[in-house]
Amino acid sequence: MTALLAITKVQLRIIRNDPWFLVIMFGMPLVVMPLFGKTMGLSLQASGFADATGAEQVVPGQVVLFGFFVGGSVGFTVFREHGWKTWDRLRASAAPSVALLGGFGLPWVVILLLWQSALFAAGSLVLGLSLNGGSPFALLLMLLGYALCVVSLILLMTATFRTVNQLSAFQNVGAMVFGGLGGALVPLDQLPGWAQTIAPITPAYWAMQGHTDVLLRQGGVVDVLPEFGVLAGVAIVISALAVGRFRVDETKEFFA
Amino acid sequence: MLRATGLEKSYGDVKALQGADLMVEAGQIVSLLGRNGAGKTTMLSIIAGLLAPDSGSVSIGSTDVLADPAAAAKLLGIAPQDTGIYPILTVRQNLEFFGELAGLGASRRPRAVEVADQLGLGSLLDRKASQLSGGEGRRLHTACALVHRPRLLMLDEPTVGADVATRLQLIEAVRELADDGAAVVYTTHYLPEVEALDADIVVIDEGQVKARGTQEQLIAEHKMRGVRFTIDGTLPAHLRESLGAVEVGDSAYRALGDLDMRSLLGRFGSDAEILRSVEELRPDLETVFLAVTGHRLDSEGSDVVAVSASEASES
Numbered sequence: 001m002t003a004l005l006a007i008t009k010v011q012l013r014i015i016r017n018d019p020w021f022l023v024i025m026f027g028m029p030l031v032v033m034p035l036f037g038k039t040m041g042l043s044l045q046a047s048g049f050a051d052a053t054g055a056e057q058v059v060p061g062q063v064v065l066f067g068f069f070v071g072g073s074v075g076f077t078v079f080r081e082h083g084w085k086t087w088d089r090l091r092a093s094a095a096p097s098v099a100l101l102g103g104f105g106l107p108w109v110v111i112l113l114l115w116q117s118a119l120f121a122a123g124s125l126v127l128g129l130s131l132n133g134g135s136p137f138a139l140l141l142m143l144l145g146y147a148l149c150v151v152s153l154i155l156l157m158t159a160t161f162r163t164v165n166q167l168s169a170f171q172n173v174g175a176m177v178f179g180g181l182g183g184a185l186v187p188l189d190q191l192p193g194w195a196q197t198i199a200p201i202t203p204a205y206w207a208m209q210g211h212t213d214v215l216l217r218q219g220g221v222v223d224v225l226p227e228f229g230v231l232a233g234v235a236i237v238i239s240a241l242a243v244g245r246f247r248v249d250e251t252k253e254f255f256a
Numbered sequence: 257m258l259r260a261t262g263l264e265k266s267y268g269d270v271k272a273l274q275g276a277d278l279m280v281e282a283g284q285i286v287s288l289l290g291r292n293g294a295g296k297t298t299m300l301s302i303i304a305g306l307l308a309p310d311s312g313s314v315s316i317g318s319t320d321v322l323a324d325p326a327a328a329a330k331l332l333g334i335a336p337q338d339t340g341i342y343p344i345l346t347v348r349q350n351l352e353f354f355g356e357l358a359g360l361g362a363s364r365r366p367r368a369v370e371v372a373d374q375l376g377l378g379s380l381l382d383r384k385a386s387q388l389s390g391g392e393g394r395r396l397h398t399a400c401a402l403v404h405r406p407r408l409l410m411l412d413e414p415t416v417g418a419d420v421a422t423r424l425q426l427i428e429a430v431r432e433l434a435d436d437g438a439a440v441v442y443t444t445h446y447l448p449e450v451e452a453l454d455a456d457i458v459v460i461d462e463g464q465v466k467a468r469g470t471q472e473q474l475i476a477e478h479k480m481r482g483v484r485f486t487i488d489g490t491l492p493a494h495l496r497e498s499l500g501a502v503e504v505g506d507s508a509y510r511a512l513g514d515l516d517m518r519s520l521l522g523r524f525g526s527d528a529e530i531l532r533s534v535e536e537l538r539p540d541l542e543t544v545f546l547a548v549t550g551h552r553l554d555s556e557g558s559d560v561v562a563v564s565a566s567e568a569s570e571s
């Protein structure tokens with residue numbers, strides 16, 4: 001527990017010392033959102049949401065898409081310890097895998113939660129997104145579920161991959177594939193039939209479903225519990241797999 | 257304090273350790289001497305619980321490292337061979353983090369300042385580690401292993417890239433810790449440092465402990481004199497024969513026997529022009545190392561012929 005907290009704190013401090021990554025990751029989606037606002041408005045209206053402005057798709061869509069990149073950083077931070085040669089020092093504290101992975105994962109769950117909330121807030125300013133009677137707590141629950149799911153998935157990949165290049169390929173391509181399939185790029189019912197069939201294997205699908213419930217169907221906490229349940233449940237299973245797979249003494253390659 | 261016995265470790269078919277022992281008492285400083293690849297880092301890694309031995313046992317105080325690594329970790333501080341600090345954090349933040357990781361509470365703050373002062377980093381506390389010089393970074397790396405006042409401190413070549421003043425500061429800090437009752441293991445290739453530390457010595461070669469004792473004991477035990485010829489190129493075959501030299505490394509040779517300078521020089525005959533220098537070696541740690549392992553410690557001399565003989569004992 002000491003190790004988990006110490007690592008969490010130091011990782012947050014490292015981010016504070018170099019916040020530019022998050023600034024960029026906040027600014028970019030804000031540029032993309034207005035580009036697709038109008039198109040998404042038309043496509044939501046075609047799907048039967050007569051009053052939709054498009055912000056209800058494009059804001060959560062970009063949050064889900066870029067969330068995978070932001071959450072992917074958790075893997076990068078683990079690999080970076082190998083580059084800095086600090087990994088063995090962490091290990092010398094004899095902290096168990098759970099504490100090590102938890103120490104790296106926890107800060108990114110927190111950051112993802114704040115980052116997603118900030119983007120929703122910015123989306124409401126820039127694109128006039130409103131909750132339309134949906135519950136803010138339901139929205140927060142979805143943000144938390146997605147943060148947990150993304151971070152645990154990346155930790156599992158971190159436990160699996162040996163080089164940072166493998167991880168970054170997974171993170172970049174995975175964001176597009178999972179995001180696209182899950183309905184983050186365009187609304188789900190505009191995807192081909194086969195894609196709609198397999199969409200539920202992606203965390204993005206469950207996140208987007210929850211967001212749609214809140215933003216377009218006046219959803220409350222109870223309405224999004226199934227989606228949250230899936231995301232949180234998957235996160236627990238995947239975290240357990242990550243801890244089980246993780247070999248603390250494996251030599252990982254950061255940039256050579 | 258530290259009892260490591262019968263340590264064996266292979267990497268594939270490289271036998272890094274072949275039944276090595278290491279004992280260090282509280283308050284004792286032991287210098288682990290060995291060439292590149294002798295097995296020093298492997299040994300320290302096993303003791304620190306970073307590497308599982310193929311066989312052998314390690315205990316720190318009454319704690320079995322292999323059975324209870326978490327308890328052992330509290331007693332132990334290690335500064336590994338590779339410098340490992342957070343470049344993006346300040347000196348203070350690095351020290352406080354490693355203190356906290358080792359279980360220090362609020363005391364990590366004054367302790368960080370104290371350790372930084374000890375190693376001459378006091379005025380650099382709020383500088384980012386990435387902006388330290390190489391030697392300063394190395395000192396921070398070492399300091400991070402001291403923060404929590406470990407009962408067993410292991411430093412793997414702490415003075416690589418350090419200047420004379422830094423070495424002295426480091427030696428002083430290590431002595432202070434030892435006077436305070438800590439057991440210290442210190443690896444180095446630099447013999448004057450061992451003398452300055454007044455450390456006990458363990459010579460390790462090819463994964464085995466070849467000798468141990470105080471400096472006086474070892475020098476007395478391996479009373480060895482030698483003559484070193486530094487030559488241009490490699491030793492011609494006929495000279496190799498007449499000197500009775502055997503190759504012991506990359507163009508490094510060793511011969512036991514005749515030590516009469518005049519007769520040795522005479523054997524070079526018309527080849528004397530290949531001689532660059534001739535040096536008489538008096539019994540010291542270097543000749544002890546040579547006697548025990550058959551090699552020089554700093555193996556940079558690719559053109560060295562060491563002709564030497566043991567006066568007292570043939571070992």
Ligand SMILES: Nc1ncnc2c1ncn2[C@@H]1O[C@H](COP(=O)(O)OP(=O)(O)OP(=O)(O)O)[C@@H](O)[C@H]1O
Binds near residue numbers: 272294296337
């Ligand atoms: N991860 C590894 N895989 C394969 N062989 C290794 C590995 N680590 C060390 N070795 C080998 O084990 C032997 C002992 O290495 P070790 O690092 O313990 O030596 P050392 O005494 O610390 O040397 P140096 O003075 O160069 O640091 C060497 O032959 C080395 O090549």
Ligand SMILES: [Mg+2]
Binds near residue numbers: 296297298337
């Ligand atoms: Mg070494």
